[in-house]
Amino acid sequence: MPAGDTTLRPEIAHSWWRSERSGLTPAAPQPRVEPDAVDRRGRLRTAAGPVLAELARQLGETDFCVVLADRAARITELSGGGRALRDRLESLGVVSGGVFLEETTGTNSLATAYELRRGVAVHGEEHYLEPFKRFSCYGHPITHPVTRRLVGVLDITCPSAAGSPLLAPLVARAARDVEEGLLRTERAAERRMLAAFRAATAGRQRPVLVLGDGVVLAGPAAVALLDPVDHLTLRELAAGSGGGEGTLSAVTLASGRTVSVRWRPVEGSDGVLFELAELPETGAPARRPGAPVPGSAVYIGGAPGTGRTTAARALADAAGVAVRTLDASEALVRGDADWLARLERAAADRPGLLLVEDAHLLSETCAVRLHRIMARRSGPWTVLTGAPLAGLTGAHAVLAADCPVQVELPALRERTAELPGLVRTMIDGLGLGGRLHFTPAALAALGAQPFPGELRELHAVVRDVAARRSAGGVTVQDLPERYRFGPGSPAMTPLERAEHETITAALLDCGGNKLRAARQLGISRTTLYSRMRALRITG
Structure with missing residues (x-):
C-alpha cells in the first residue's frame, strides 16, 4: 500500500500495493499487446456481440467506450466512443490484443476486476498509472454459467467528467446478458459434442473421449484407460496443432501405458474428439514425461x-x-x-x-x-x-x-470436484473424523464460492464450523454467513450471486449497520433493503 496514503478505498489501495510489488511505477507503464492471440471466432465474442452493440447504442458514440477482455485479460473487442476518445485510449494500449493485468497496467477496472473476480469502478486519481487518471472505468467479470470459471471482463470507460454511479449496475447487467448468451451457445455446442461422441462410439469398443470447456464425454474404455491428468496432456496436444486435426503415434499416459492418439475438432463447438489405441508393451513401462523423481529439480x-x-x-x-x-x-x-x-x-x-x-x-x-x-x-x-x-x-x-x-x-474454484475430499481431510486433521461431516447442500454452497484465499480460506471455514459444531451433519445454516449462498436457489442469476456476495461482505465490514453498508456500496438504503429482500439476505 502506498506509504502514508489513507485516502484510497481498501480494494484500490491493495491494488496499488500489488502493482508496486510487480515492479510497475506510475509513470512507466509496461504495455503488452498480443494481437495474434485474440480468438476472433470464440464463443465469448459471439455471445458478447449483441450486448456490446446494445451498450454502444445506449451510451452513444462520444463519451463512452465499451471494452471486452478474455480469460487472459486480453482485449478482444472495443465498441462505441468517439474518434477522439478512441485515439486517447489506443495511445494507452487499449487496443485489440492489449493485455490488461495489474502487473502491466496497474489499477483499472479491467485488470482489477480480473484480479478480484468482482465488479470494480476506478475513478480518476484512483488509477495507478498517471496517464489513466483522466478516465473513469467500470468493470465486471464474466463467469461461465456452467463451469463458473472466469471467461472475461466487460468494461465501460469514459472521461472522468462523464462518470456516473449508474454505470456500475449497467455493466453488471450487461455481463449477465453475456453469460446468458454463453449458456445458449453452450447448449448448442454440447449437443454437437454429444452427437460427435455417439457417432464415434457407435458399435465400437475402442477408447473415445470428447473434451470441451467444462465438458468431458468418455466411454467405458476411455474411463478405464485414462487418468484425469491425461486429459490435460490430450488438451495440450490438440492446442499444439493450432485447432486442426492431428495424429501422434505414441503418447505415454500417467499409468505408464502407451497409446496412439488421433484427434479432430468438433465443428460448432470448442470440443475436440480423441480416438485412442493402446500399444503393446515392448519392455519396461516408460516413465511419464515430467513425473517428479528424486534428484530432478x-x-x-x-x-x-x-x-x-x-x-x-x-x-x-x-x-x-x-x-x-x-x-x-x-x-x-x-x-x-x-x-x-x-x-x-x-x-x-x-x-x-x-x-x-x-x-x-x-x-x-x-x-x-x-x-x-x-x-x-x-x-x-x-x-x-x-x-x-x-x-x-x-x-x-x-x-x-x-x-x-x-x-x-489450479485454483480451488477449478477443483470443485475435489471439495468433498478436501473437506474430509481437513476434518480429519482437526481430530473430528467420523464424527463431523458436511451435508451435500453445505458442500454445494462452498462449491459456489470464489475462495480468493484458496485452501487456507477453506480450512478457516472448516475450522470455524468445527469450533461451533463438533459432531453431526453440517448444514448450510452452520456455515459462516457469507458462505451460505449456494447454487441451489433456482432464481439466482450470475448477477444476483455477485450482488449477494457484495452486500453480505459490506454488511460484515460495517458490523451489520445497513446505513453504513449502503454508503459503502454507493447505493441508497431503500435500494439496499430491496436487494436484501430479493436475495433473501437476513441480518
Whole structure:
C-alpha cells in the first residue's frame, strides 16, 4: 500500500500495493499487446456481440467506450466512443490484443476486476498509472454459467467528467446478458459434442473421449484407460496443432501405458474428439514425461494458498527424505547476504530435499546464485515453490525453466470436484473424523464460492464450523454467513450471486449497520433493503 496514503478505498489501495510489488511505477507503464492471440471466432465474442452493440447504442458514440477482455485479460473487442476518445485510449494500449493485468497496467477496472473476480469502478486519481487518471472505468467479470470459471471482463470507460454511479449496475447487467448468451451457445455446442461422441462410439469398443470447456464425454474404455491428468496432456496436444486435426503415434499416459492418439475438432463447438489405441508393451513401462523423481529439480507454481508447500512436502514424503526449507521472503527482511549464506550452508549440507519457498520473491542476485547451485552436479535435490508459471519473468523464469518438472496447481474454484475430499481431510486433521461431516447442500454452497484465499480460506471455514459444531451433519445454516449462498436457489442469476456476495461482505465490514453498508456500496438504503429482500439476505 502506498506509504502514508489513507485516502484510497481498501480494494484500490491493495491494488496499488500489488502493482508496486510487480515492479510497475506510475509513470512507466509496461504495455503488452498480443494481437495474434485474440480468438476472433470464440464463443465469448459471439455471445458478447449483441450486448456490446446494445451498450454502444445506449451510451452513444462520444463519451463512452465499451471494452471486452478474455480469460487472459486480453482485449478482444472495443465498441462505441468517439474518434477522439478512441485515439486517447489506443495511445494507452487499449487496443485489440492489449493485455490488461495489474502487473502491466496497474489499477483499472479491467485488470482489477480480473484480479478480484468482482465488479470494480476506478475513478480518476484512483488509477495507478498517471496517464489513466483522466478516465473513469467500470468493470465486471464474466463467469461461465456452467463451469463458473472466469471467461472475461466487460468494461465501460469514459472521461472522468462523464462518470456516473449508474454505470456500475449497467455493466453488471450487461455481463449477465453475456453469460446468458454463453449458456445458449453452450447448449448448442454440447449437443454437437454429444452427437460427435455417439457417432464415434457407435458399435465400437475402442477408447473415445470428447473434451470441451467444462465438458468431458468418455466411454467405458476411455474411463478405464485414462487418468484425469491425461486429459490435460490430450488438451495440450490438440492446442499444439493450432485447432486442426492431428495424429501422434505414441503418447505415454500417467499409468505408464502407451497409446496412439488421433484427434479432430468438433465443428460448432470448442470440443475436440480423441480416438485412442493402446500399444503393446515392448519392455519396461516408460516413465511419464515430467513425473517428479528424486534428484530432478521441481517448480511448483500456483496462487498463494493452493497447496504449494503441501505438494512439495509430499514429494519428500514419497521419497522418504528429510526437508530443509529456505523462505525467499526472509531475504527481504534479513538482506541478500544473510540469505545467500544460509543457502550455501544448506547446499553444503546436502539435505534430502532443499525446499525454496516463494522463489519468485528472490532478488536477481539471489536467483542467479540459486541457479548456479542447482546447476552443480553435486547440488541438492531442489524444489521451488512460487507464483504461477505464466507470471514469471527474468531470472525467476530462468529458475523455473531449469526445473525439468513443472507443476501448476489450479485454483480451488477449478477443483470443485475435489471439495468433498478436501473437506474430509481437513476434518480429519482437526481430530473430528467420523464424527463431523458436511451435508451435500453445505458442500454445494462452498462449491459456489470464489475462495480468493484458496485452501487456507477453506480450512478457516472448516475450522470455524468445527469450533461451533463438533459432531453431526453440517448444514448450510452452520456455515459462516457469507458462505451460505449456494447454487441451489433456482432464481439466482450470475448477477444476483455477485450482488449477494457484495452486500453480505459490506454488511460484515460495517458490523451489520445497513446505513453504513449502503454508503459503502454507493447505493441508497431503500435500494439496499430491496436487494436484501430479493436475495433473501437476513441480518
